[in-house]
Every structure is written in structure tokens, then in C-alpha cells.
Amino acid sequence: MVSMQPCHGCDPGSNPGHRITKNKMVEKFLTEMKEGQEGNVISILDGITTTKRLADLGIIQNTKIKVLKKAPFGPIEVIARNSRLVIGRHLASKILVRLDE
Amino acid sequence: MSKIANSKNNHIKKKIKEIDIVLAGQANVGKSIIFNHLTGLHQHIGNWPGKTIEKAEGRLFYKNYIINVVDLPGIYSLTTYSMEEVISREYIATKKPDFVINVVDATHLERNLIFTLQLLELERPTVMALNMINLLKLKGIKINYKKLESILGIPVVPVAAIHRKGIAKTIDEGLKLIKQKKRKRILRFGKEVENAISRLISLLKHEDFIYPKRWIAIKLLEKDKFVYQLVKEKNPKITEKAKKICQELERIHGHDSSLIIADERCNLASRIVNEVQEITKPKKLTFLEKFDMLSSDKIFGYLIMIGIFALMFSSIFKFGNFVSNLLESLFFYFQEFFKTILGNSFGASVVYSIIESIFALIEIVIPYILPFYIILYLLEDWGYLARVAFLMDHFMHKVGVHGKACIPLLLGFGCNVPACLSCRIMETERERFITGFLTTLVPCSAITVIILGLVGKYVGMLYAFSLYLLAILIIFVIGKLASKIIPGQTFELIMEMPDYKKPNLKTILLQTWFRIKDFLVIASPLVIVSGMVISIIHTTGYSSKIAELLSPIIVNWLGLPKIIGILLVFGILRKELILIMLSTLLGTTNFSVALSNVQMLTLAILSMFYIPCIATIAALWKEFGWKRTFVITIFEILFAIILAGIFSKVLSFII
Numbered sequence: 001m002v003s004m005q006p007c008h009g010c011d012p013g014s015n016p017g018h019r020i021t022k023n024k025m026v027e028k029f030l031t032e033m034k035e036g037q038e039g040n041v042i043s044i045l046d047g048i049t050t051t052k053r054l055a056d057l058g059i060i061q062n063t064k065i066k067v068l069k070k071a072p073f074g075p076i077e078v079i080a081r082n083s084r085l086v087i088g089r090h091l092a093s094k095i096l097v098r099l100d101e
Numbered sequence: 102m103s104k105i106a107n108s109k110n111n112h113i114k115k116k117i118k119e120i121d122i123v124l125a126g127q128a129n130v131g132k133s134i135i136f137n138h139l140t141g142l143h144q145h146i147g148n149w150p151g152k153t154i155e156k157a158e159g160r161l162f163y164k165n166y167i168i169n170v171v172d173l174p175g176i177y178s179l180t181t182y183s184m185e186e187v188i189s190r191e192y193i194a195t196k197k198p199d200f201v202i203n204v205v206d207a208t209h210l211e212r213n214l215i216f217t218l219q220l221l222e223l224e225r226p227t228v229m230a231l232n233m234i235n236l237l238k239l240k241g242i243k244i245n246y247k248k249l250e251s252i253l254g255i256p257v258v259p260v261a262a263i264h265r266k267g268i269a270k271t272i273d274e275g276l277k278l279i280k281q282k283k284r285k286r287i288l289r290f291g292k293e294v295e296n297a298i299s300r301l302i303s304l305l306k307h308e309d310f311i312y313p314k315r316w317i318a319i320k321l322l323e324k325d326k327f328v329y330q331l332v333k334e335k336n337p338k339i340t341e342k343a344k345k346i347c348q349e350l351e352r353i354h355g356h357d358s359s360l361i362i363a364d365e366r367c368n369l370a371s372r373i374v375n376e377v378q379e380i381t382k383p384k385k386l387t388f389l390e391k392f393d394m395l396s397s398d399k400i401f402g403y404l405i406m407i408g409i410f411a412l413m414f415s416s417i418f419k420f421g422n423f424v425s426n427l428l429e430s431l432f433f434y435f436q437e438f439f440k441t442i443l444g445n446s447f448g449a450s451v452v453y454s455i456i457e458s459i460f461a462l463i464e465i466v467i468p469y470i471l472p473f474y475i476i477l478y479l480l481e482d483w484g485y486l487a488r489v490a491f492l493m494d495h496f497m498h499k500v501g502v503h504g505k506a507c508i509p510l511l512l513g514f515g516c517n518v519p520a521c522l523s524c525r526i527m528e529t530e531r532e533r534f535i536t537g538f539l540t541t542l543v544p545c546s547a548i549t550v551i552i553l554g555l556v557g558k559y560v561g562m563l564y565a566f567s568l569y570l571l572a573i574l575i576i577f578v579i580g581k582l583a584s585k586i587i588p589g590q591t592f593e594l595i596m597e598m599p600d601y602k603k604p605n606l607k608t609i610l611l612q613t614w615f616r617i618k619d620f621l622v623i624a625s626p627l628v629i630v631s632g633m634v635i636s637i638i639h640t641t642g643y644s645s646k647i648a649e650l651l652s653p654i655i656v657n658w659l660g661l662p663k664i665i666g667i668l669l670v671f672g673i674l675r676k677e678l679i680l681i682m683l684s685t686l687l688g689t690t691n692f693s694v695a696l697s698n699v700q701m702l703t704l705a706i707l708s709m710f711y712i713p714c715i716a717t718i719a720a721l722w723k724e725f726g727w728k729r730t731f732v733i734t735i736f737e738i739l740f741a742i743i744l745a746g747i748f749s750k751v752l753s754f755i756i
Binding site: 048049050051052053054055056057058060061063069070071072074075077081082083084085086087088089090091 | 177178180182209210211212215216323324357359360363364366367370371380397398399402487490491492493494495498504593594595596597598599600
């Protein structure tokens, strides 16, 4: 039920680890980002319910997002649209972010 | 409120009008503070019909109006994702309150606006209470209220709920709205989406709905199952055409149409915020913000959490023990007093059992439940519970629940009753139930008395310790199973991390008071009646018959002496009675004379799980209704008998 279209030539999910696009921009899943790193959400690789849920809290494509804290093995705290959110690790591993230079 | 009472003299001249209003908003925006300021002691906390979701209702007399206020659950959206959201949206759409107060956290305007936009789609007269304006300066945020008002087309009232500022004005603006009946402004989405919406609205032209047409059109684009079904039942041709319109829209945007709407709302909210909000760099970190950083830290976070929990539990247990000893010695004199006046007749022993049950209840409520509630609400109001959820999520997920569940479970070690009641901090009904169920399996302080006084003293501390490990293992396994069996998904954790806020004492005390009142309404008849029944059984000499009746289980299956059957009946009232009665029945406190090591272990395992005590049953009843309480109780009786039986067989080989 994944409805998200892959965008701008990146094929999310096919190769794990760092994804480097033509413009040499680094793409990482939220779980792979370090505390303090920032970027824009490229896509959410999950079903519609989850994607809508995130949208209700203001996380959609192109939303600027910054990792504040990562609980060991646990959820990830981010800041988006000037508010702080906690996202479960499993869900965070489906949010792909293009890092800022 | 100060202006409440002046209507009393005027009401002969002017007719008093009764109106209904609701408070709607996201979690942690200060809704409950506003609700408590409005209604004070004129409130009632119950459940929504057929649900275990809390419904707070209250009443306020203001300027010739009787205003009924309903505080909707704090939610992040008005979709049908959770029960709370369904309840909120149906209440607003079908009960059509006279006006809606949308409580908004001014320091997180953008995220809050996404909810506001959904709320406005329901087309009820709405006032925005822009709360926490007192914190704006500190955060370096400036909001142009007038501009926000004109963009949204609804009155926006700056509010500082904690200082009681702006609350009366919010009501005034709402009352004005009722009189004006002015046409609502509609906030428009992008061109293609608006095109699709207007086509859908024209399709719906000839149908009659309780919901606004534009809302139905938007929901059709969002592929809302409930609305889809509703429209399909009226006219399946419309849903067929709606599908086509969705597909057309998807072709233009390259997304699922439900996501297009969500995106549109986000973008609209961010455009509005850009217009009205200005952020300058905040001042350097305050002490609270530094603490904030530390309290969710990988190492310090856990240390601080352990510290806070240790402080919380030790102070509650110290206070509880102290007060309960005090009460007990006080009641001792009363007991003597009642015994001398009542004498020894049958009627007297029944009356006496009622008095004793009331004492027992007081001894749970005042020393334990009262401080538990106050501290729990203090931590919640302050914002700390969200940190606990963040830190503990990983561990608790293994049992199928979110991080916050560790609080009720830890509370359970003290007393299952407040633990059960505190399950309302869990977000979904399903998690609330699983957590509540698990708390009844946690060995409480009464069971600790049995474990230490029986097993620890006569069999060995190592065995006593193993019993605790057994309990934790069982909670883990049953939690895993329950989260598999009980229908519904475990949703991934997505929640807001609230900033630390100054707790509001009035709100905390009112919440504590209403919850305790509620608990007593359910618990007191249950405790009194069961106390009476047991005393009648005892004085009429039926207890030996019950022991006889239970003996196939107690003697044959569990290998315990017959009198244990009587103890288990009394243990329903309070589990520590098992040990106390055992010494009276045996005529000695040296239990090793009457019971073998295996028997003591079997009895301990049996007492740990065999039934939640009557006060816990009352707490379960209050939170989950009688059906689920009944299921839990029956399950635990069977489970304990089977488990203790197996252990007694296995242990007699080992020891």
C-alpha cells in the first residue's frame, strides 16, 4: 500500500546506507542521522495512514526537520515547524531525509 | 469566574438561555486549565457512552447564560485514526454545539493551525483561544493577532490560562458569534483541489446530510471510510464519480488524493504562519531548558528518571505508611468502641463489617491514592511524563505498549489501585486496557508482605527474590500475548514533546478530587457489600462449607491444607489478610510448623495472581467497565490455580 512516488530519480529503499544523488546530496533515513543534523523530508516509505498521521503533525515532503535527541534503541526526538515531536524508531526508519550541506 | 453570580437577580427580567460549547485542541495546549477555570467545582468526569475514554463536562453561569462545557480529548487531528478523534469529530458535527473554543498553543502555532484548519472545516462557530501568550516573549516569537483573525475569519483571543487572562473574553467573543450568525469564511486550498471540491459539492447538491457539504467533499478526497460509506448508502453514483475525481487529482499531483489534502493543509498553515508570525532568536538557554536537554539525555536522562521515580515512590510509600499507621491506630480505638456498643449479635457483626470496610477504603484512599494522583498529575502537567515515554519506549514496546506504561506498572508495586487508575495516561483505548490488565499482575505491597513474611522468612530470600522475577516474567509473557490477542494495531509512537511548564495547582487538585470521588462511587458499594457477604459467611459458619467446596482444588490439585480455602475468600478483600488470618487459624506465627516449603511457595504464587483485590476490581471497573473486569478476574483465578498447581507439582520434585 505504499503510495509514495519516488522523486527526482532517487529510488528509495533499493540500496541501504547513504544514498547519493546526482547533485551529491546525502540522503539518510531519520534513524541514520546524528543528533543535531538537519535536512528536508524527501519521502515517507509507509502506508497512507502513517503518512497522514505525520502530516497531521506537520511532517510532509519538503518539511525541514532536525534531529534533537535519539534514545538508545528507542524513539527519536525531532524539531519540525518549530515544534518538538517524538517519533518511534521503527517509523523513523521510514522517513527519508536529504541532509543540508 | 468572578462575574458568575450576577445573573441571579436579573433572571426574572431577562430569560436565561442555555447553550452548549466545546473545548477542542491538541494535547498539552492548556485545555484542562481553561476548563477548570470555567467550570470549577461544577464539573463531572465520566466516560463517553460505551467507551473508556474520559469525558469531562461542566457548567458555568455567565451573563444570563447557562453554559454547558464539554472538554474534548486532546488530539492531533480530526481523522478517524483513534477513538478519541472519532468521538471529537462526531460530537462537533452531530451535536452541533453553539460554539467551539479552539485552544491553541501560541508557541507552536504552525502545528496547531493544521488542527484548526480541520476544525474549521466542520463549519461550527469557532473562537480561537490563543493560549500561552505569556511565553511568547521568552521564546522570541511575535504574533499579529489581528492579522490571524482576519485571515482565519474567526475571533482570536490572546489567552494566558495560567494567569486566568483572556478566558472571559473568549466566552464573550463566542456569545457574540451566536448573535451575529455571520457567514463563515472558507479557507481555500490550491486551484486543482478547489476545482475537485466544488465538483463534488455539486454532486452532493440533492442529498441531505447532517454534516457540511464541503466537509463531506473534502473527506471524499481524503478517502475517509466512514464518509465514503455514508455517501454510498445515499447514492452510490456519487461515490463512483468521486473515485474518478480522486483519480484525476492524483494524476495531476502524482500523490494519493488523501495525502494531497494533508499536504494542502500543511502548506496553508505554513503560509498563514509566515504572514502572522515573526521569530527573533530567543535568549540564551534558561535553567529549565538546560534541564530539558539533560532529562532526555542517553545517560543523564535515565539517571534523572531513576532519581525522580525513587523520590516519587519513596515519598509516597513513606507518607502512605505513616498515614496508614496513624489511621490504623485511630481506627483501633473506634473498633474497640464499636465492639463495646454493638455487642456480639449477628446483626452487630454485619454492621461492624460495614464499618470495617469503610475504614479499609479510607486506608487505601487517603494514604496511597491521594498522593499518587497528585504526584502523577504534577508530573503530567509539568511535562515530565512525555520524557518518560521517550526514554522507556524501547523497553515497553517489548510488551506491546508505549513507554508511558512503565509508570502504572511501577506504581503497581506499591498498590494496584492507583496503578490501574493511572492507566488513563496511555493514549489509545487498547493500550490503556493492556496496561491496566498488566498492572493487576504486579505484586503490590500487600503481596510483598506475603512473599517476605512467608517465603522470605521460612524458605529463603533467594526464593522470595525468584518469585519477583517470576512475576516480571509472567507480566512480560502475558503482555506479549495480550498485545497479540487483543484486536487493534499497535501504532508507532508519534507524539509531541511538550516544553516544561509551570504546573497549575488548582487543575491538579481539581483533577485529583474528581477522580477520587469517581473511584469512591464505584468502590464503596463494592467493598462494603463484599465485606458484608464475607462476614455473614463467616458468622453463619458457612466458611467451613466453602472450604469443603474448594477442597478439590485446594487439597487435591494444589496440595495445600483445607483451611487455605477460607483465607483465599478473605484475601479478596485485602491480600495481606491471607497471612494475618493464617496465623489466627493456625494459632501460631511460626508457619513452618503447619506448612512445608513447597506449600508456602505454592500459597505465595497463588496469592500473587489469584484475583485482583476488591479495590483493584473497583478500579478496573471504573476504567474499563464491568465486562472486561469480569474477564480479567476470571482469567486470573484460572491462571493462578493452573500456575500454582503446576509449580507445586514441579517444586515437590526439586525441593
